[in-house]
Amino acid sequence: MNRERLYNFAFFDEGSKREVRRAILKAVAIPGYQVPFASREMPIARGWGTGGLQITLSLVGKEDVIKVIDQGADESVNAVSIKRLVVGTTGIRTTDDAREATIIQSRHRIPEFPLARGQILVLQVPMPEPLRFVESSEYATKRLHAEKEYSGAYLALFEEIMKYGRVATGADHPVLVHDRYVMAPSPIPRFDNPKMMRCEALILLGAGREKKIYAVPPFTKVASLDFEDHPFEVESLEGRRCRRCGAREVFMDEIIDDASGGAEYQCNDASYCASRTRARAGAPASGGG
């Protein structure tokens, strides 16, 4: 196809890759700090994972094995679309197994299997600035970070306690990285926040539209913002059990049962669920949904 002749290995010209990698190195050197970078326009839309994609394409080599997930699923349409682009421009191998991948690009989830040394988790970020809803000006938020002035972030949580009796954040609950920078962990559920704490893998976060790259290097301290008397809480998993693999203590999708109209639960991490189902059956997956 002439498309292949028109474009380079991993899409970018080498100069562009080097620029992105330089930003990544700076991000790793200053955990949690948002490094501005010359975000390129990508063949997928801004807001659809271009930050993560630029990181992935700048890092990927011929030996890499990539996994792409969107909202926990490898087969989600946008994950498939990103995988097609990476594979189409590199020819590398893909996998669904989080343990086998060298690079995992993800939107809104950290896989349930613990990540290991040597792996890279690339998170797609829509809004990299954790203080944006406190202060709309970029110029001002940059100063707040420089001065480690985070009372606004805490006040926002405090106001929720005053209004709702508890911290009412959803996904993207802000974290403090290495006791220095407050960081948006990307819209992962609160359930996934603790997985960042002293994670063995390198976590890279890319915001293409907002032109920022930031990182959590391996074994970095990552604490979710909270108060002593209102400690951080993950989503309630009480009484929830996966209807397919029987798992508890993992993040679940709430499924409305067609027949009964009631709620049922199922692992959000599709490949985790599939591998448990296979293990339980002691054979290739037997139970379809």
Next chain:
Amino acid sequence: MGYIAVRGGAEAIEASIERLKYERLRKGRALDVGAAEAGLRALVDQVMAEASLYDEGIAALSIKQAEGSPEEAVFLMRAYRSTLPRSHYALAVDTRAMRVERRISASFKDIPGGQLLGASADYTHRLIDPSLRGETDEGAVAWVEEYLGRVAIDACDTNEASEDSAASRPEAPPASAIDYVRSLGLIEERQMDDAEPRDVTKKAIEFPASRSERLQILARGQTGAVTALGYAALRGYGATLHPTVGELRVGRVAVYVPDPFAAGSAKGDGDAYYVGELRITAVETLVPVQVHKGRGKTEIEFVLGFGACFGQNETKAIAMSLLDQCLESGDKRSAVQDEEFVLLHVDSVEATGFISHLKLPHYVTFQSKLDSLRKARGAK
């Protein structure tokens, strides 16, 4: 089944892409790219400007592939642009040395060199012309031949404009209408700023932005967005007094690249190579502002706003000149004077991308928020 609503992504995507192709071709007609380039000049211009990539052929192909959607065509062009090595920076283009095709001033009836209407839809009546239905290529060729027989125009109006045509420009370009106002001492004097512009596509913009960064972002801004914000400024969110188009020009400018091996070439004093011509629109707008002269005295002075973009897109260029002045003013009382507000929201690829991402599944985030809501209700 349906245990995960988005399962089977790969097949679904294939089918959707095929269906898109079907929609493009289902009426049994294939759009000729050459015809698109020739007949959709305004759209080609708009797409090239918003894409920051001057290539009429690639623009026409993108427009075909995008079925005429400017946002999709710009998106294709920008993504392609990302893969091109950037080897050279051109020397600054002097718009006074433009091979003018159209030049008007709303400030003065008689401007040095005269008003030149050129090609414009301004004074057409917007009545749909059914006779265009029957146009043929042969008819077009015949008409052009006849037209050129009776009207003397600069016939080097092609992509293949050579150095000869650039060299054959009138030696002394007509003085700008602005010069006259300046000579009267009515324009706020500015220092010439020859600082190397910062390339917004090679370095992420940081605030406060330089004027070169602002102008780049506005020049590649989405036509509709720049127009809307410029309009807001004109209606009173920004400009307080009625601005006047000092001079609007459409024409071709020559682009030179400095000799990469010559010392000092970046400053333009070495040899430079002629690499081609661009058609651009350039506007200087006179915006009256109140200047405090001390002791409670105020005077009216004119400030210049500048707008320019690839191709002929006059509304956008004028709107840009208004926004340039709003952002230069340093006054932030209105949103269109706030550079973060304007510059971060006028880019087509960024705006359409983020808005369209709302179509992506948000099951996890929604589930997380739902949990919060339930807990909060339980707590109260």
